[in-house]
Amino acid sequence: MRFSNILTDTVSLLKQNGEVVENIKASVQKDKIFIQRSDILIESGDLIQHALSNGAEETYKVIDPGFHEKFHSIPAGYQMDVSKLGLPEAKSAVQHITYNISGINNRVNQSSNDNSVNVVNFCSDAQQHIAALREEIRRLNLPEEETIASYEVIDAVESQMASENPSKPVVKALLDALPNAGSIASIGSLIVSLFG
Numbered sequence: 001m002r003f004s005n006i007l008t009d010t011v012s013l014l015k016q017n018g019e020v021v022e023n024i025k026a027s028v029q030k031d032k033i034f035i036q037r038s039d040i041l042i043e044s045g046d047l048i049q050h051a052l053s054n055g056a057e058e059t060y061k062v063i064d065p066g067f068h069e070k071f072h073s074i075p076a077g078y079q080m081d082v083s084k085l086g087l088p089e090a091k092s093a094v095q096h097i098t099y100n101i102s103g104i105n106n107r108v109n110q111s112s113n114d115n116s117v118n119v120v121n122f123c124s125d126a127q128q129h130i131a132a133l134r135e136e137i138r139r140l141n142l143p144e145e146e147t148i149a150s151y152e153v154i155d156a157v158e159s160q161m162a163s164e165n166p167s168k169p170v171v172k173a174l175l176d177a178l179p180n181a182g183s184i185a186s187i188g189s190l191i192v193s194l195f196g
Helices: 087-095 123-141 144-162 168-176 183-194
Strands: 011-015 020-028 031-037 049-051 057-064 077-085
Touching: 020 049, 020 077, 049 077, 123 183, 144 168, 168 183
Parallel strands: none
Antiparallel strands: 011 020, 011 049, 020 031, 031 077, 049 057, 057 077
Protein backbone atom coordinates (compact mmCIF):
# COMPACT_ATOMS: atom_id res chain seq x y z
CA MET A 1 0.00 0.00 0.00
CA ARG A 2 1.33 3.45 -0.92
CA PHE A 3 1.58 6.05 1.86
CA SER A 4 -0.28 8.60 -0.27
CA ASN A 5 -3.38 6.34 -0.15
CA ILE A 6 -3.91 7.18 3.53
CA LEU A 7 -3.88 10.95 2.86
CA THR A 8 -7.64 11.28 2.39
CA ASP A 9 -8.09 14.75 3.94
CA THR A 10 -7.39 18.15 2.39
CA VAL A 11 -6.07 20.94 4.60
CA SER A 12 -4.77 24.49 4.35
CA LEU A 13 -1.67 25.82 6.10
CA LEU A 14 -1.89 29.34 7.57
CA LYS A 15 1.62 30.51 8.39
CA GLN A 16 2.26 33.11 11.07
CA ASN A 17 3.67 35.52 8.46
CA GLY A 18 0.34 35.54 6.58
CA GLU A 19 1.29 33.04 3.86
CA VAL A 20 -1.42 30.51 3.01
CA VAL A 21 -0.81 27.14 1.34
CA GLU A 22 -4.01 25.41 0.23
CA ASN A 23 -5.01 21.97 -1.05
CA ILE A 24 -2.51 19.95 0.97
CA LYS A 25 -3.26 16.21 1.11
CA ALA A 26 -3.14 15.02 4.71
CA SER A 27 -4.33 12.48 7.23
CA VAL A 28 -6.00 14.27 10.15
CA GLN A 29 -6.14 12.35 13.44
CA LYS A 30 -7.18 13.42 16.95
CA ASP A 31 -3.84 14.97 18.01
CA LYS A 32 -1.77 14.30 14.90
CA ILE A 33 -1.73 15.40 11.28
CA PHE A 34 0.37 13.61 8.68
CA ILE A 35 1.53 15.40 5.53
CA GLN A 36 3.97 13.88 3.09
CA ARG A 37 5.45 16.96 1.48
CA SER A 38 8.88 18.44 1.98
CA ASP A 39 8.40 21.49 -0.27
CA ILE A 40 6.57 23.51 2.40
CA LEU A 41 7.87 24.74 5.74
CA ILE A 42 5.59 24.06 8.70
CA GLU A 43 6.61 25.61 12.02
CA SER A 44 5.35 25.52 15.59
CA GLY A 45 2.50 28.01 15.97
CA ASP A 46 1.28 27.70 12.37
CA LEU A 47 -2.39 26.81 11.88
CA ILE A 48 -3.87 23.92 9.92
CA GLN A 49 -7.47 24.30 8.72
CA HIS A 50 -9.44 21.20 7.79
CA ALA A 51 -12.70 21.66 5.88
CA LEU A 52 -15.09 18.78 6.49
CA SER A 53 -17.57 17.40 3.95
CA ASN A 54 -20.51 18.50 6.16
CA GLY A 55 -19.47 22.17 5.84
CA ALA A 56 -17.79 22.41 9.25
CA GLU A 57 -14.20 23.54 9.62
CA GLU A 58 -11.64 22.46 12.20
CA THR A 59 -8.59 24.52 13.09
CA TYR A 60 -5.46 23.00 14.62
CA LYS A 61 -2.40 24.73 16.06
CA VAL A 62 0.93 23.06 15.29
CA ILE A 63 2.71 22.18 18.54
CA ASP A 64 5.59 20.19 17.01
CA PRO A 65 5.99 19.95 13.21
CA GLY A 66 7.76 16.57 13.49
CA PHE A 67 9.50 16.74 10.10
CA HIS A 68 11.32 13.61 8.99
CA GLU A 69 13.55 13.02 5.98
CA LYS A 70 12.93 10.28 3.41
CA PHE A 71 13.78 6.82 4.71
CA HIS A 72 13.88 3.97 2.16
CA SER A 73 10.32 3.82 0.74
CA ILE A 74 8.90 6.27 3.32
CA PRO A 75 8.77 9.74 1.74
CA ALA A 76 9.86 12.90 3.59
CA GLY A 77 7.08 14.69 5.41
CA TYR A 78 5.52 15.81 8.65
CA GLN A 79 4.08 13.87 11.58
CA MET A 80 2.73 16.88 13.46
CA ASP A 81 1.63 17.06 17.05
CA VAL A 82 -1.33 19.44 17.00
CA SER A 83 -3.88 20.92 19.35
CA LYS A 84 -7.45 21.35 18.12
CA LEU A 85 -8.73 24.85 18.76
CA GLY A 86 -12.26 25.58 19.89
CA LEU A 87 -14.35 27.94 17.78
CA PRO A 88 -13.52 31.15 19.73
CA GLU A 89 -9.81 30.23 19.87
CA ALA A 90 -9.76 29.41 16.16
CA LYS A 91 -11.40 32.71 15.19
CA SER A 92 -8.99 34.64 17.37
CA ALA A 93 -5.94 32.76 16.03
CA VAL A 94 -6.93 33.22 12.39
CA GLN A 95 -7.61 36.94 12.93
CA HIS A 96 -4.15 37.48 14.42
CA ILE A 97 -2.22 36.56 11.28
CA THR A 98 0.09 39.41 10.25
CA TYR A 99 0.15 40.57 6.65
CA ASN A 100 3.26 42.49 5.64
CA ILE A 101 2.67 44.68 2.59
CA SER A 102 4.50 47.68 1.19
CA GLY A 103 4.12 50.29 -1.48
CA ILE A 104 1.95 53.26 -2.19
CA ASN A 105 -1.73 52.76 -1.26
CA ASN A 106 -1.37 49.00 -0.70
CA ARG A 107 -3.84 47.38 1.70
CA VAL A 108 -5.51 44.11 2.61
CA ASN A 109 -9.27 43.88 3.15
CA GLN A 110 -10.44 40.64 4.61
CA SER A 111 -14.20 40.22 5.01
CA SER A 112 -14.67 43.99 5.10
CA ASN A 113 -15.39 46.97 2.90
CA ASP A 114 -12.69 49.54 2.27
CA ASN A 115 -14.07 53.03 2.80
CA SER A 116 -10.69 54.63 3.39
CA VAL A 117 -9.26 57.63 1.59
CA ASN A 118 -5.52 57.60 1.02
CA VAL A 119 -3.44 60.69 0.49
CA VAL A 120 0.06 60.21 -0.87
CA ASN A 121 2.45 63.14 -0.77
CA PHE A 122 5.05 62.13 -3.27
CA CYS A 123 7.14 64.97 -4.63
CA SER A 124 6.71 65.39 -8.39
CA ASP A 125 10.47 66.07 -8.71
CA ALA A 126 11.12 62.69 -7.07
CA GLN A 127 8.68 61.03 -9.47
CA GLN A 128 10.44 62.59 -12.45
CA HIS A 129 13.86 61.50 -11.19
CA ILE A 130 12.63 57.95 -10.52
CA ALA A 131 11.19 57.80 -14.07
CA ALA A 132 14.51 59.11 -15.44
CA LEU A 133 16.39 56.37 -13.54
CA ARG A 134 14.16 53.68 -15.03
CA GLU A 135 14.63 55.14 -18.52
CA GLU A 136 18.41 55.26 -18.03
CA ILE A 137 18.52 51.58 -16.97
CA ARG A 138 16.44 50.66 -20.04
CA ARG A 139 18.74 52.73 -22.29
CA LEU A 140 21.92 51.07 -20.96
CA ASN A 141 20.89 47.64 -22.37
CA LEU A 142 22.30 45.77 -19.38
CA PRO A 143 22.08 41.97 -19.10
CA GLU A 144 18.53 40.93 -18.15
CA GLU A 145 19.46 39.83 -14.62
CA GLU A 146 21.22 43.15 -13.90
CA THR A 147 18.31 45.11 -15.40
CA ILE A 148 15.78 43.31 -13.17
CA ALA A 149 17.96 43.85 -10.09
CA SER A 150 18.31 47.56 -10.97
CA TYR A 151 14.55 47.98 -11.33
CA GLU A 152 14.08 46.33 -7.92
CA VAL A 153 16.52 48.83 -6.39
CA ILE A 154 14.66 51.71 -8.06
CA ASP A 155 11.36 50.36 -6.69
CA ALA A 156 12.92 50.35 -3.21
CA VAL A 157 14.10 53.96 -3.68
CA GLU A 158 10.60 54.93 -4.81
CA SER A 159 9.01 53.25 -1.77
CA GLN A 160 11.47 54.99 0.54
CA MET A 161 10.77 58.39 -1.09
CA ALA A 162 7.02 57.84 -0.77
CA SER A 163 7.23 56.84 2.89
CA GLU A 164 6.24 59.22 5.66
CA ASN A 165 9.83 59.57 6.91
CA PRO A 166 12.23 58.74 4.06
CA SER A 167 15.80 58.03 5.15
CA LYS A 168 18.55 59.84 3.24
CA PRO A 169 21.24 57.25 4.15
CA VAL A 170 18.98 54.40 2.99
CA VAL A 171 18.17 56.15 -0.31
CA LYS A 172 21.87 56.95 -0.85
CA ALA A 173 22.88 53.33 -0.15
CA LEU A 174 20.23 52.06 -2.56
CA LEU A 175 21.33 54.48 -5.28
CA ASP A 176 24.96 53.42 -4.77
CA ALA A 177 23.86 49.84 -5.57
CA LEU A 178 22.82 50.84 -9.11
CA PRO A 179 25.18 50.25 -12.06
CA ASN A 180 28.13 52.63 -12.24
CA ALA A 181 27.22 55.05 -15.04
CA GLY A 182 27.61 58.84 -15.12
CA SER A 183 23.99 59.50 -16.03
CA ILE A 184 22.73 57.30 -13.16
CA ALA A 185 25.09 59.00 -10.69
CA SER A 186 23.80 62.44 -11.83
CA ILE A 187 20.15 61.45 -11.38
CA GLY A 188 21.01 59.83 -8.04
CA SER A 189 22.62 63.04 -6.77
CA LEU A 190 19.47 64.97 -7.81
CA ILE A 191 17.35 62.55 -5.77
CA VAL A 192 19.65 62.88 -2.73
CA SER A 193 19.52 66.68 -3.08
CA LEU A 194 15.72 66.55 -2.50
CA PHE A 195 16.50 65.84 1.17
CA GLY A 196 17.90 69.38 1.54
